[in-house]
Amino acid sequence: MEIQTLTADISLKRQLETGNEMQLQTVRAVIEDVKQQGDEAVKAYTEKWDGFRLEKLRVTQEEIDAAVQAMDEVILQDLREAAANIRRYHEQQSRYGFKLPLEDGSYLAQRILPLTSVGLYVPGGSAAYPSSVLMNVIPAQVAGVERVVIATPCDATGKLPDAVLAAASILDITEIYKMGGAQAIAALAYGTETIQPVDKITGPGNIFVALAKREVFGDVAIDMIAGPSEIAILADETAYADEVAADLLSQAEHDALACAILITTSEQLAQAVATQVEKQLQTLPRESIARQSVERFGRIYIASSMAEAVEAINQLAPEHLEIVTKNAEAVSEQIRHAGAIFLGRYSSEPVGDYFAGTNHVLPTNSTARFASGLNVDDFIKKTSVVYYTEKTWQQNAPKIARLARLEGLEGHARAVESRGWEKE
Amino acid sequence: MEIQTLTADISLKRQLETGNEMQLQTVRAVIEDVKQQGDEAVKAYTEKWDGFRLEKLRVTQEEIDAAVQAMDEVILQDLREAAANIRRYHEQQSRYGFKLPLEDGSYLAQRILPLTSVGLYVPGGSAAYPSSVLMNVIPAQVAGVERVVIATPCDATGKLPDAVLAAASILDITEIYKMGGAQAIAALAYGTETIQPVDKITGPGNIFVALAKREVFGDVAIDMIAGPSEIAILADETAYADEVAADLLSQAEHDALACAILITTSEQLAQAVATQVEKQLQTLPRESIARQSVERFGRIYIASSMAEAVEAINQLAPEHLEIVTKNAEAVSEQIRHAGAIFLGRYSSEPVGDYFAGTNHVLPTNSTARFASGLNVDDFIKKTSVVYYTEKTWQQNAPKIARLARLEGLEGHARAVESRGWEKE
Numbered sequence: 001m002e003i004q005t006l007t008a009d010i011s012l013k014r015q016l017e018t019g020n021e022m023q024l025q026t027v028r029a030v031i032e033d034v035k036q037q038g039d040e041a042v043k044a045y046t047e048k049w050d051g052f053r054l055e056k057l058r059v060t061q062e063e064i065d066a067a068v069q070a071m072d073e074v075i076l077q078d079l080r081e082a083a084a085n086i087r088r089y090h091e092q093q094s095r096y097g098f099k100l101p102l103e104d105g106s107y108l109a110q111r112i113l114p115l116t117s118v119g120l121y122v123p124g125g126s127a128a129y130p131s132s133v134l135m136n137v138i139p140a141q142v143a144g145v146e147r148v149v150i151a152t153p154c155d156a157t158g159k160l161p162d163a164v165l166a167a168a169s170i171l172d173i174t175e176i177y178k179m180g181g182a183q184a185i186a187a188l189a190y191g192t193e194t195i196q197p198v199d200k201i202t203g204p205g206n207i208f209v210a211l212a213k214r215e216v217f218g219d220v221a222i223d224m225i226a227g228p229s230e231i232a233i234l235a236d237e238t239a240y241a242d243e244v245a246a247d248l249l250s251q252a253e254h255d256a257l258a259c260a261i262l263i264t265t266s267e268q269l270a271q272a273v274a275t276q277v278e279k280q281l282q283t284l285p286r287e288s289i290a291r292q293s294v295e296r297f298g299r300i301y302i303a304s305s306m307a308e309a310v311e312a313i314n315q316l317a318p319e320h321l322e323i324v325t326k327n328a329e330a331v332s333e334q335i336r337h338a339g340a341i342f343l344g345r346y347s348s349e350p351v352g353d354y355f356a357g358t359n360h361v362l363p364t365n366s367t368a369r370f371a372s373g374l375n376v377d378d379f380i381k382k383t384s385v386v387y388y389t390e391k392t393w394q395q396n397a398p399k400i401a402r403l404a405r406l407e408g409l410e411g412h413a414r415a416v417e418s419r420g421w422e423k424e
Numbered sequence: 425m426e427i428q429t430l431t432a433d434i435s436l437k438r439q440l441e442t443g444n445e446m447q448l449q450t451v452r453a454v455i456e457d458v459k460q461q462g463d464e465a466v467k468a469y470t471e472k473w474d475g476f477r478l479e480k481l482r483v484t485q486e487e488i489d490a491a492v493q494a495m496d497e498v499i500l501q502d503l504r505e506a507a508a509n510i511r512r513y514h515e516q517q518s519r520y521g522f523k524l525p526l527e528d529g530s531y532l533a534q535r536i537l538p539l540t541s542v543g544l545y546v547p548g549g550s551a552a553y554p555s556s557v558l559m560n561v562i563p564a565q566v567a568g569v570e571r572v573v574i575a576t577p578c579d580a581t582g583k584l585p586d587a588v589l590a591a592a593s594i595l596d597i598t599e600i601y602k603m604g605g606a607q608a609i610a611a612l613a614y615g616t617e618t619i620q621p622v623d624k625i626t627g628p629g630n631i632f633v634a635l636a637k638r639e640v641f642g643d644v645a646i647d648m649i650a651g652p653s654e655i656a657i658l659a660d661e662t663a664y665a666d667e668v669a670a671d672l673l674s675q676a677e678h679d680a681l682a683c684a685i686l687i688t689t690s691e692q693l694a695q696a697v698a699t700q701v702e703k704q705l706q707t708l709p710r711e712s713i714a715r716q717s718v719e720r721f722g723r724i725y726i727a728s729s730m731a732e733a734v735e736a737i738n739q740l741a742p743e744h745l746e747i748v749t750k751n752a753e754a755v756s757e758q759i760r761h762a763g764a765i766f767l768g769r770y771s772s773e774p775v776g777d778y779f780a781g782t783n784h785v786l787p788t789n790s791t792a793r794f795a796s797g798l799n800v801d802d803f804i805k806k807t808s809v810v811y812y813t814e815k816t817w818q819q820n821a822p823k824i825a826r827l828a829r830l831e832g833l834e835g836h837a838r839a840v841e842s843r844g845w846e847k848e
Contacts (some may be wrong), residue, residue, distance in 0.1 A: 386764070
């Protein structure tokens, strides 16, 4: 891993895959087909791309039960405990409305309502991601969303991963559809004969899924379109090189475009981590992916002071930030931009990916400057309420009419004044 | 205004203007020019499109002071009172973080931080919109955003409307730039020699502004891209036809694409409102715009029951909803989807546009199903914090490692286990 002196212009921004014109045309055609032909279009694309002809899209209760049965009871218990931790943290994010009384009985209010229905996309492919199920479904449930639906592609035998079905089952999610890609996003957004449309779609996916989410955006809500994962580790001489290296590699193994950065005030640590990264890479099952990530985007920066290091972190606005220094908590108070912060040696980043309770869907590519990880707010909406009595209206109508006329909107002024018009 | 029997399939969705390929190419070229040539590009486009060659982009304190001087003191007082009302309501939306203690000193937390900097776009043209300044700036200030910047195009003599400068001055905003269109959005997003970039851009604009906001989205945050305004009025026989008609027209005068709908259980009211709309249209200064809106999108629906009417409103998910019925508050409790609700006869919709304190930037085109009006949450971000002690790590490391391996991420498992590795 390359070691450099920290400079002011570091960045972790990478050019994201945005899809080409052909992919976009494909996605638009798929969406149109699903709009026109519903279930049959979804089945046809599933046969074409996932290699299986489905009789029905919806997973049966028997399939869910069989998946739970097939799981190791220890793993099921781990998932249940993780789910409880995630629920407990997200319950702290619950929102309540308010009522602001004005004079003489008038009031303003804000109502908080959950979204009615949400669809979660779970990617298929070689691995299963039960943790995605937990991280997307639980905030929606805590928000009070009544209907949470999962869409995920089946394999060439028509099966879904046991772990995904088991995670859904733990959360009492039973509306699960075997469908992936743009056809799944279209079916969730616009509905088919058997699938009611949802109001919001969350969850990661490949470029076709991302393009489809952009296309349906506006008709339904979507979550952010996440880029490859990132970690920045801020460490001083108190950190252990093998642990820092292992944590860097845990991000690097995600994706050849993932980004793992160490910023340290200790030259000795810098050297030791570089050595450890190379050593640990050699036995990593996903060595090839991790090595590409490390070589292209991995860097070790030596900072002249902790203040300079903190400033660099704020410039990076990393998705994940580990602080492994003396007085880590005090250092963390100076961080203005990070998706998630992990404090101290024992808070390795995967602790948050799977188990601690915080969400692992986090803002990437420096968007932590203005965006937040997935949370309960993403599944609620706010409605304002205005109630004016006659007296409050009388006191304020002339002011409101003047402000409307200042903007040239005579109709607005008259509407407010109309309450005083003589009635027939 | 056309009267119809209410049916189950009503909708207020309209095809929004999305811009054509030529407009998009123009916007991309402008953005690239501003990135490359900074201030000079902004000045050149301002000269080309707004007809004035600026020496400097930033408004001077003298210009702001002169604008305040030029304003009628009564109007200034109205603006100040509106600002105070808006601030009071939005202060109720203030957010606080939390700390969730786990066993033996471990904890999870959520930190709430304001965005660092925000740019507000205020459209130019024939009218001035000081209310836009109040509605966009105040939630950002309540959130704690340190730097709030305004961009708005000057007229052909290089001047800005007094009312906009005065509204800014009331809010202590002094960083104001004379620039509009895509060049303004680009300068806010990427910065120039004299303008520091911002983290989020809000505010309405024409199609070039909307396209530019879409283009810079991801590098900075943007607010929703609002469609034409809408109102639905739910009224029974207790409502006054002239007031209902005036309120419908107050939306219709905004835009030929605006949508004003009455749903009523009273056939008599329906007839009377139709008559009143035509009568009031004839003396409305913006008659032509309002008439186009009424003819294309205005409808009066007669519902057979209040329950049916409520169901229709929930299907519409209107931006603005007035409820002028017996027991309006009880009726409103059944509304699941609306941007803002106005209760009772004296809560005419313009009350909220200008003065009451709620925000007038609201979700249009049925997006109230999943979106909210502009609020303090739009100017904050959340960072999660995980702190595990050695003991908590020890208890949970095996579980976390199992979950990581279940997903095929060995590097994640090793990272968590590395804390137990023997040290050299």
